[in-house]
Amino acid sequence: MTTLQLKNIVKRFKTQTVLDNLSLDVGDSERLVLFGPSGAGKTVLLRLIAGVVDPDEGSVLIGGEDMADVDAEYRGVGMAFQNFALFPHMTAFQNIASPLEAKRSSSRAIKEGVDKVARLLKIDHVLLHHPKALSNGQKQRTALARALAGSPPLLLLDDPLRNVDAKLRFEMRLELPRLLAAQGATVVYVTQDYKEAMALGDRIAVMSQGRIRQIGTPEEIYNTPADMEIARLFGDPVVNLLDVTPLASSGGIHVELSNVKVTLPDFSEEVVGRSCVLGLRPETVAFTNAATPGAIPVTVAAETPLNEKTVALVLTARGREILLSRPAGTPGPTSGDAHIAVNGRSAFLFDKESGLLIRPRAKIMSRSGEAA
Structure with a gap:
């Protein structure tokens, strides 16, 4: 069972506090979307979970185990970085295959695993190309394929569809939830696209200025926004x-x-x-x-x-x-x-002063469970 717990996380860079006493629980096999504007601290939080950076305060627990003394390569985490982070001397096939090779999978298992995820992400025709020959969209899908190929118990996806064209982005919103559900991984997914957040998340955590302002199901966030700013962020046309x-x-x-x-x-x-x-x-x-x-x-x-x-x-x-x-x-x-x-x-x-939602009074329920 792979759960993720963040307890009172604080991260500073010089005098700037990027993550401010942030706590979060992600359940086993849950897809949690981190949603918010640029600069909210989403990518820093992913890198901290992965072990690329360390918190100044607080703790990260994966599967109930404190990661304080666990290096990144031993955390069982797969991550697709926003900046691709592909190995330039390797082909797309070799990049995607790298986590399978690290697990000492057989040549047949490696080929089948790479071909399967490459077909899904529609990059099977560029598997023999090096990163310099790929478009940004193809690079992003290659990085996503590499994160998925190893079937890690915890997946961290940093806006993996940002550079993908509109048609494929729409298709991936439909296909990714099925793929992630089939893998059974616990997923933390970063995006600035509210439609993507609504489509992919079991729950959405809305971040701003290093804090989580609201967390709930897509329906709860849309129908009961905690404040005016969150109401503005979800919806087109705007509220x-x-x-x-x-x-x-x-x-x-x-x-x-x-x-x-x-x-x-x-x-x-x-x-x-x-x-x-x-x-x-x-x-x-x-x-x-x-x-x-x-x-x-x-x-x-x-x-x-x-x-x-x-x-x-x-x-x-x-x-x-x-x-x-x-x-x-x-x-x-x-x-x-x-x-x-x-x-x-x-x-x-x-x-008007605080911007916070005024919650309506609770409906009185009848014994049948219906609103009276």
Whole structure:
């Protein structure tokens, strides 16, 4: 069983703290994605797990064993580096085969292992080429193939699809989870692409400034972002964020858009009068008929078709911008006056000062387990 535990990790370079008291548990055969902007500390954390660099404070445990005195080559870790780190004097085949040769596998097992992973990553036609003859995308896939070929119990993948073209990147998002699941490895995967994080991770750890700001399943991160910044990072088009002050009436807690009440049924009176930010995912806002109860009058300012969806920009009566997203081919107004519908149950509410999510009150459950 291969688990990974990071306990109170601190890493400094001169006066800069790159990892700040970071703790993390990764379960056996789990795929954990480290997601965050450049400079968040993701790559440093991978190198620290691999044993390339040492922590200034804290401990790394692999399979329950403290790695403090264990050199990198004895940690049972496979890693695909962001900068490829291929052996320039070896062919792609030899690079991929190196972990199998280190395990003293037979010539037949080496050839079968290399051919299998090379076919999957679509580099079987360049196996006899040296790195200098490969494109960046081919180099990156060769480095990934080398990490996979040895079937290590712990895999560290540092943005391995960054230089891959869009079509292959999409295909790999589908194929990689199957391959990793078949290998049964525990995986820590770094990416700055939120779609990749959503597709590949059993859980996602969102990093910023050397700390983990939120960790959860892709659904939890998307549907319950811990703060406004995380809400912005996940979604295309980006989440709508509107300054609001919740009010109370006989109909419950509500905010107003174009002087129309939008009820927030899951929130209590503690948010009334508080400076907040309303978060609306573009796909949860829809055009509607003017006669629909709660219809909000807007002006359609622009519309952009984006292959599988159409994005519209509308303005409220106060000139506030709201993005709507609907499936391509779905009819909708392209300009002028229109009306939109907003489901208050799908809205986020953030504290304006701290940016933190205000969690709705828990639903009262009936004995059958359904919301009462």
